[in-house]
Amino acid sequence: MVGIASSPTRLGLAAFLLVGLATAAPSSKRAAAAAAAAAAVPLPDYAITYAPWSYLYSSEGTFPSDITVHLNHTIPEVNYAAIGAAGSVTVDTLDTYASDVYLTSADDISDEPAWLLSDYGMPDVGGSGYSAAPGLIIAAEKNESVVDVFYFYFYSYNWGRPVIGLEFDLHVGDWEHSMTRFVDGVPYAIYLSEHSAGSAYYWDVMDFSTQDANRPITYVANGSHANYATAGTQEYTIALGIVTDVTDAGYAWDITQNYRGYWYNTSTATFSLATGNSTGATEEASPSWLAWTGYWGDEQYADGVEGQYCLFGECLYTSGPTGPVTKNLGRETVCQTDDGCVIFDDLDDLTKQSK
Ligand SMILES: *[C@@H]1O[C@H](CO)[C@@H](O)[C@H](O)[C@H]1NC(C)=O
Numbered sequence: 001m002v003g004i005a006s007s008p009t010r011l012g013l014a015a016f017l018l019v020g021l022a023t024a025a026p027s028s029k030r031a032a033a034a035a036a037a038a039a040a041v042p043l044p045d046y047a048i049t050y051a052p053w054s055y056l057y058s059s060e061g062t063f064p065s066d067i068t069v070h071l072n073h074t075i076p077e078v079n080y081a082a083i084g085a086a087g088s089v090t091v092d093t094l095d096t097y098a099s100d101v102y103l104t105s106a107d108d109i110s111d112e113p114a115w116l117l118s119d120y121g122m123p124d125v126g127g128s129g130y131s132a133a134p135g136l137i138i139a140a141e142k143n144e145s146v147v148d149v150f151y152f153y154f155y156s157y158n159w160g161r162p163v164i165g166l167e168f169d170l171h172v173g174d175w176e177h178s179m180t181r182f183v184d185g186v187p188y189a190i191y192l193s194e195h196s197a198g199s200a201y202y203w204d205v206m207d208f209s210t211q212d213a214n215r216p217i218t219y220v221a222n223g224s225h226a227n228y229a230t231a232g233t234q235e236y237t238i239a240l241g242i243v244t245d246v247t248d249a250g251y252a253w254d255i256t257q258n259y260r261g262y263w264y265n266t267s268t269a270t271f272s273l274a275t276g277n278s279t280g281a282t283e284e285a286s287p288s289w290l291a292w293t294g295y296w297g298d299e300q301y302a303d304g305v306e307g308q309y310c311l312f313g314e315c316l317y318t319s320g321p322t323g324p325v326t327k328n329l330g331r332e333t334v335c336q337t338d339d340g341c342v343i344f345d346d347l348d349d350l351t352k353q354s355k
């Protein structure tokens with residue numbers, strides 16, 4: 001959702017050298033991964049018990065994706081030039097790449113290749129909530145009483161909402177999250193990411209699932225995948241004016257049935273493995289990929305290139321986003337932007353955002 005424009009300056013040489021290093025030491029990497037797996041500390045039970053129960057939109061066309069499938073179909077690029085082959089980056093080598101690397105679609109995205117739309121991640125239509133695309137659950141202990149549990153959702157493609165009949169803000173790669181703050185193991189508040197900001201609510205004011213009264217309902221907007229606490233139309237502003245996201249109780253998605261679990265240490269800013277419930281891949285023994293600060297999609301095309309157009313500062317195609325590590329996991333307040341964070345005590349005003 002959050003397209004971050006950037007102008008990479010470094011050339012691909014450093015990354016080439018790093019790739020060489022990474023491939024030179026596979027056995028020590030495997031040993032490290034095995035050690036990490038053996039040391040995995042389970043997530044707290046409350047991270048699962050009170051996890052959001054989410055609904056994707058009923059006519060959603062861009063479903064949750066598995067990062068390993070995404071990597072398989074992208075090319076590492078710096079300044080629009082390939083520094084490796086399609087599928088050459090894996091979760092085990094990702095963190096050896098520089099932060100100016102864009103994981104660029106190996107296919108023409110206007111052809112809408114199957115991996116980009118990720119039908120495989122469409123939650124089970126029977127309503128069980130299982131998706132073959134694993135989410136991420138990351139627990140961050142803030143101090144003796146406070147633990148923030150982040151639920152990260154990854155999509156290979158963000159479809160932008162049409163404005164004045166034109167589409168804007170399409171991008172490869174889309175990271176969204178919700179975060180529940182637990183105080184002494186009791187849920188206190190929840191934050192929902194929405195475009196460049198988000199909304200925070202006290203726990204008790206949320207609507208809860210009829211399947212499981214412990215689980216707050218979150219709605220995922222069609223295409224943009226912004227998270228909301230209510231179903232209906234949700235307004236937000238871009239340079240061209242007011243745009244609406246739409247949410248409804250379309251496809252039930254239960255992240256606890258398939259996720260990769262991690263801990264984030266706020267004092268060292270490092271990740272370690274937790275036990276998870278992923279059926280999506282075998283590589284999840286390594287948490288190193290989470291430290292990578294590069295871009296999960298194509299770099300924004302110049303105006304006129306690849307069908308790109310821009311109007312009043314909004315472009316059809318924008319850059320892919322950076323990953324979970326850049327979402328202020330060490331936050332003091334419950335909001336991604338600490339400054340001016342407001343926690344709402346009702347769901348009534350659909351237009352308000354905390355930060
Ligand atoms: C939902 O998104 C899909 C594209 O992924 C689009 O085709 C469809 O028209 C959208 N529906 C609504 C109601 O916005």
Ligand SMILES: *[C@@H]1O[C@H](CO)[C@@H](O)[C@H](O)[C@H]1NC(C)=O
Pocket residue numbers: 068069072087281
């Ligand atoms: C990645 O691509 C390779 C080669 O095509 C394939 O064997 C492997 O199953 C793919 N992995 C994923 C996660 O898609």
Ligand SMILES: *[C@@H]1O[C@H](CO)[C@@H](O)[C@H](O)[C@H]1NC(C)=O
Pocket residue numbers: 048130256257258276277
């Ligand atoms: C993992 O998922 C399965 C099947 O959806 C579920 O029955 C099980 O309780 C889950 N285990 C954990 C540890 O969440």
Ligand SMILES: *[C@@H]1O[C@H](CO)[C@@H](O)[C@H](O)[C@H]1NC(C)=O
Pocket residue numbers: 141265266267268
């Ligand atoms: C974070 O890492 C430091 C240094 O290894 C360690 O002392 C501390 O206990 C860790 N914090 C948590 C919450 O595990």
Ligand SMILES: *[C@@H]1O[C@H](CO)[C@@H](O)[C@H](O)[C@H]1NC(C)=O
Pocket residue numbers: 142143144145146331332333
């Ligand atoms: C624990 O951390 C939270 C979040 O950073 C903070 O608001 C709270 O004051 C801290 N409590 C203590 C006892 O340090």
